[in-house]
Amino acid sequence: MAAGQGITQVLERLDTGLPDALERLQAFLRIPSVSTEPAHACDVRRAAEWLRDELTSLGFDASLRETAGHPAVVAHSQPGEGRKLLFYGHYDVQPVDPLNLWDRPPFEPQIEDTPEGRVIRGRGAADDKGQLMTFVEAFRAWRDVHGSLPPNLTLLIEGEEEAGSPSLDDLLRANADELRCNLAMICDTGMYADGRPAITTQLRGLVGDQITVRAADRDLHSGSFGGLAANPIQLLVNALATIKDEDGRITLPGFYDGVPEIGNEMRSDWEALAFDPAEFLGRVGLRNPVGERGRTGLEMAWARPTFEINGIIGGYTGDGFKTVLPGEAHAKVSFRLTGTQDPAPIREAFRERIRSMIPDDCTVTFEAHGASPASVMDISDPAFAAAKAALSEEWGRDAAYIGAGGSIPVAGSFKTLLGMDSMLIGFGRDDDRIHSPNEKYNVASFAKGARSWVRVLDAVRG
Amino acid sequence: MAAGQGITQVLERLDTGLPDALERLQAFLRIPSVSTEPAHACDVRRAAEWLRDELTSLGFDASLRETAGHPAVVAHSQPGEGRKLLFYGHYDVQPVDPLNLWDRPPFEPQIEDTPEGRVIRGRGAADDKGQLMTFVEAFRAWRDVHGSLPPNLTLLIEGEEEAGSPSLDDLLRANADELRCNLAMICDTGMYADGRPAITTQLRGLVGDQITVRAADRDLHSGSFGGLAANPIQLLVNALATIKDEDGRITLPGFYDGVPEIGNEMRSDWEALAFDPAEFLGRVGLRNPVGERGRTGLEMAWARPTFEINGIIGGYTGDGFKTVLPGEAHAKVSFRLTGTQDPAPIREAFRERIRSMIPDDCTVTFEAHGASPASVMDISDPAFAAAKAALSEEWGRDAAYIGAGGSIPVAGSFKTLLGMDSMLIGFGRDDDRIHSPNEKYNVASFAKGARSWVRVLDAVRG
Structure with a gap:
C-alpha cells in the first residue's frame, strides 16, 4: 500500500466513530487498574484482559504475558512490507488518593463540558488509557476502511508503569527478538504547553x-x-x-x-515556543x-x-x-x-x-x-521529519521538537536492551492533572490524537 | 547555735542511719510519679503526699500546693537566726520507655553491687528523688541530734520538672513572699566528671x-x-x-x-579539672x-x-x-x-x-x-567559698566551680521572679543514665551527699 492511500477515508471513519470510541474508552476507564495497590490486583488483570479481547477483535494476535507482577499485553498485526513499529503504552493507573478532592467517583468516567473544553473525566483518562486508545482507535478505523490492520505492528502495553516498571526489563530481555522493531512509538507524553503538537526528542x-x-x-x-x-x-x-x-x-x-x-534546529524550534x-x-x-x-x-x-x-x-x-x-x-x-x-x-x-x-x-x-543516562533522539532519521510534518498537518500549526525534564525509562530500556530508537508523541496537556484528583483528557486530544496516529503511521511506516 | 557545733554527731547519725535512709528512698522510688503520663496522675499525687507526710513527721510545716497540673510540696522549719535558705528539688520522674531495655522493673528499686560501686537502681534514683532525699536525710539527722530542725529552711519540691515546669512560675508569683529566701540551694546537678565535688556557677x-x-x-x-x-x-x-x-x-x-x-579564679579551677x-x-x-x-x-x-x-x-x-x-x-x-x-x-x-x-x-x-539569658552566679558571695570548702572537706579533694552547658530554668525563675540567687550543688555522676533505662544513683553519692549538706548548711547559714 503506497503512502497516503486511503488516509481521508480513515480520518472520516474516525470522526463518525467518535461516539463509539468514547464509549469504549469509558468502559476501559471503569476498570480500577491501580497497579500499586494489592487490593486492585484482579482489576489490573481485568484491564489487561479487556485490552487483549479488544485487540483480538480488531484482528491482532494478542495475548497476556505473565511477569513477576502484573501481566503485559503483547499484540501483533500481520507481517508485511515497510518499517516494523512498536507501539508502547500502559494500562495501569495511579492511585486516587485523596479521594475527597475528586468532584466525582474516579472510576465512573463521564464526558463534561468545561472551560477547558470537552473533557473525559476519570482516573487514567490521560495517563495512559486515553492516550493508548488513540492508536488503538486509529488501527480500528484503518481496518474498517482497508479490511485489514496496518502490517508490521507490535503493541506492548504494560501494567506496571505507575509502579516503576519493575518487570519490564526482564520481559524485554526474554522476548527481545519478538519485540525488536525498527522504531518504538511511545504514547505517554504531552503536547507543548499552549497545545502545539510536539515530538519529545530529549529526556534527561x-x-x-x-x-x-x-x-x-x-x-x-x-x-x-x-x-x-x-x-x-x-x-x-x-x-x-x-x-x-x-x-x-x-x-x-x-x-x-x-x-x-543544543543544536540550531532545536534552538530555533524552542525560540518559536516563546x-x-x-x-x-x-x-x-x-x-x-x-x-x-x-x-x-x-x-x-x-x-x-x-x-x-x-x-x-x-x-x-x-x-x-x-x-x-x-x-x-x-x-x-x-x-x-x-x-x-x-x-x-x-x-x-x-x-x-x-x-x-x-x-x-x-x-x-x-x-x-x-x-x-539522558536520551537524545536522533532527529536525522527521516521518520522524525515525516512525523513532524504529519502532526503539523493534523493540528494546523507547526509541530515542535521539545524536551522533557523528566525521564521515561522505557525509552532507555528499548535502546539498551533492544537497540531500538523511540519517538515520543502524545496528546496530553499541562492541565490534565495526571497523578492528581479530577484527572481529565480533552476530547480534542483523544479525537485528533487518533487522527494524528493515522497520519503519522502513514508517514513513518514507509 | 554557732557554726560547727554538733556537726560530728550529725554526720555519725547519718552514717548509722544509712540502712534506714536507703529503705526510705526505695519506698519513695516505688511510687511511679511520671509527670508527663496522665495514667500516672494519681501516682504523682501519691508521691507528693508521701513526701509531705515524711516532712511533717520531721517537724516541718508541710503541705501540698495545688497548681494547674501536679501539686508542689512546700515545707518550712521554724523561724530563727541566720540566712533563710530555700531547698529545691523535684519528686516527679521521667517515663521509663523503652521498658525492654531495663534489666529490672524500673519501679522496683534495689541496691546492687556493680563495677561502678554500690548503686541504687531504679527510675528517679538520681533524677531527682535520690538527690532531694540527700538534704531531707541531712535535716532528719540534724533534728535527731539537736532535737529540732535547722531554722529558717523552706523546701520547694515540684512535681512537673520533667514536663518543663509549666506551673512553677505561677506558683512562685502567687507565693513570692512566702518563698523568697536569701539563697536557693538547687539539688538537681552533678559532680564533675571524675567524681570531684562541684558547685555549678554558670548555666548557658x-x-x-x-x-x-x-x-x-x-x-x-x-x-x-x-x-x-x-x-x-x-x-x-x-x-x-x-x-x-x-x-x-x-x-x-x-x-x-x-x-x-571567664575570670581568673574560674580559669584556674577549670585548668585543674584537666x-x-x-x-x-x-x-x-x-x-x-x-x-x-x-x-x-x-x-x-x-x-x-x-x-x-x-x-x-x-x-x-x-x-x-x-x-x-x-x-x-x-x-x-x-x-x-x-x-x-x-x-x-x-x-x-x-x-x-x-x-x-x-x-x-x-x-x-x-x-x-x-x-x-545565661545565668552566672556571683561567686563573690562568701556563701560560695564557704560551701566550696565544706564540700572539699567532705570529699577529701578540692571542690570546683564548674559550668553547665544546659539551662536550669528554675534558677532563672528564682532570680527573675523572687530576686533570689541560687547555688547549684548535686551529687549525680555522668554515668547515672538519667532519662534512660537502668537509671542508678551511687550509694556513695547518697550517703556523702547527705553528709555534704550537713557541712554546707553549717557553713552557709551563718
Whole structure:
C-alpha cells in the first residue's frame, strides 16, 4: 500500500466513530487498574484482559504475558512490507488518593463540558488509557476502511508503569527478538504547553543518591554536648550547600563533561515556543527561574543538568522543641543528566565531595537510587521529519521538537536492551492533572490524537 | 547555735542511719510519679503526699500546693537566726520507655553491687528523688541530734520538672513572699566528671527558633520543574550553612556582644579539672571538639555560645526514592548563650540572615521557642567559698566551680521572679543514665551527699 492511500477515508471513519470510541474508552476507564495497590490486583488483570479481547477483535494476535507482577499485553498485526513499529503504552493507573478532592467517583468516567473544553473525566483518562486508545482507535478505523490492520505492528502495553516498571526489563530481555522493531512509538507524553503538537526528542537522565551522616553513637543533649560534639545535620547542610555555586552551576569536578549545547534546529524550534518562565512558574506561585545564569528557561527545564535535594531529615521534627543534638542525619538527592553525562563518575564525584566535608570521627554512607543516562533522539532519521510534518498537518500549526525534564525509562530500556530508537508523541496537556484528583483528557486530544496516529503511521511506516 | 557545733554527731547519725535512709528512698522510688503520663496522675499525687507526710513527721510545716497540673510540696522549719535558705528539688520522674531495655522493673528499686560501686537502681534514683532525699536525710539527722530542725529552711519540691515546669512560675508569683529566701540551694546537678565535688556557677541561656521556608504552593515533580523552580530545602541548607564560619564562630552581626572571658579564679579551677575533650567525646563515639578554634574544651562546653540545628525536615523522607521538588522545608535551631547576651536581638539577627538568603518569590516564617539569658552566679558571695570548702572537706579533694552547658530554668525563675540567687550543688555522676533505662544513683553519692549538706548548711547559714 503506497503512502497516503486511503488516509481521508480513515480520518472520516474516525470522526463518525467518535461516539463509539468514547464509549469504549469509558468502559476501559471503569476498570480500577491501580497497579500499586494489592487490593486492585484482579482489576489490573481485568484491564489487561479487556485490552487483549479488544485487540483480538480488531484482528491482532494478542495475548497476556505473565511477569513477576502484573501481566503485559503483547499484540501483533500481520507481517508485511515497510518499517516494523512498536507501539508502547500502559494500562495501569495511579492511585486516587485523596479521594475527597475528586468532584466525582474516579472510576465512573463521564464526558463534561468545561472551560477547558470537552473533557473525559476519570482516573487514567490521560495517563495512559486515553492516550493508548488513540492508536488503538486509529488501527480500528484503518481496518474498517482497508479490511485489514496496518502490517508490521507490535503493541506492548504494560501494567506496571505507575509502579516503576519493575518487570519490564526482564520481559524485554526474554522476548527481545519478538519485540525488536525498527522504531518504538511511545504514547505517554504531552503536547507543548499552549497545545502545539510536539515530538519529545530529549529526556534527561537521572542519578539518585541517599546520604546518611553519623556523628555520635546516640542522640545527645545539646546542653551537655553542644559546642563540643559534631552535629550531623550541620555537616550535611554544609556539604549540600557546596554542590551549586551562586550562578546555579554544579561545582563537582568533571560534572559538565558530555553536556552538549543544543543544536540550531532545536534552538530555533524552542525560540518559536516563546516560553515564558515567569508565566510557567506563576502557575505554582513562583516567579524567578533558578537554573544556571545565562541560560534560557527551556534550556534550564529540558537541556541543562540539575541538582535537587529531594528530601532531608534529622533530629527532632515533631511539635514543639527539643534541644537534641542528633546522632545522624539523612538526605535524598538527585541529578538530572543531559547529553552523554555518565551517571557513575557523577555519583562518585558527588560522594567524594560529601566525604571531604565530613570529619574523620564521623561517618557518611550512601545508597544508590537509580542511574540512567539522558536520551537524545536522533532527529536525522527521516521518520522524525515525516512525523513532524504529519502532526503539523493534523493540528494546523507547526509541530515542535521539545524536551522533557523528566525521564521515561522505557525509552532507555528499548535502546539498551533492544537497540531500538523511540519517538515520543502524545496528546496530553499541562492541565490534565495526571497523578492528581479530577484527572481529565480533552476530547480534542483523544479525537485528533487518533487522527494524528493515522497520519503519522502513514508517514513513518514507509 | 554557732557554726560547727554538733556537726560530728550529725554526720555519725547519718552514717548509722544509712540502712534506714536507703529503705526510705526505695519506698519513695516505688511510687511511679511520671509527670508527663496522665495514667500516672494519681501516682504523682501519691508521691507528693508521701513526701509531705515524711516532712511533717520531721517537724516541718508541710503541705501540698495545688497548681494547674501536679501539686508542689512546700515545707518550712521554724523561724530563727541566720540566712533563710530555700531547698529545691523535684519528686516527679521521667517515663521509663523503652521498658525492654531495663534489666529490672524500673519501679522496683534495689541496691546492687556493680563495677561502678554500690548503686541504687531504679527510675528517679538520681533524677531527682535520690538527690532531694540527700538534704531531707541531712535535716532528719540534724533534728535527731539537736532535737529540732535547722531554722529558717523552706523546701520547694515540684512535681512537673520533667514536663518543663509549666506551673512553677505561677506558683512562685502567687507565693513570692512566702518563698523568697536569701539563697536557693538547687539539688538537681552533678559532680564533675571524675567524681570531684562541684558547685555549678554558670548555666548557658537559650534561644530556640523554628524556620519554615515555602517555595512553590505545592509539591512539584523535579522532572518538570527541576532547574526552574526554587527548592526550599536548598534555600534552607544554603542559609543554615552561613551561620558558622570555618573557625566555628557564629557569623551573625553583634552576636558576641556580652560574651565575657571567664575570670581568673574560674580559669584556674577549670585548668585543674584537666578536662580531656577526646576522652569526653570518646564516650559517645567521637573524638574532635568542634567549637571555636583556640578555645579549651571546657570553654566550648560551658562558657562559649553555640549554634545547633536540632531538627530539619523537608521533601520525601520515607523508604526508597521520590523525585519530588517539595513546596516547603523546616528546621529547628537553638543558640546557647553566655554572659549578658540578649536573646531578642540575637533571634532577630538570625532571622534577618535567613530572610536575606530567601528569594523574593519564596517566603520564610519563624516561630519562637524559648528565650532565656545565661545565668552566672556571683561567686563573690562568701556563701560560695564557704560551701566550696565544706564540700572539699567532705570529699577529701578540692571542690570546683564548674559550668553547665544546659539551662536550669528554675534558677532563672528564682532570680527573675523572687530576686533570689541560687547555688547549684548535686551529687549525680555522668554515668547515672538519667532519662534512660537502668537509671542508678551511687550509694556513695547518697550517703556523702547527705553528709555534704550537713557541712554546707553549717557553713552557709551563718
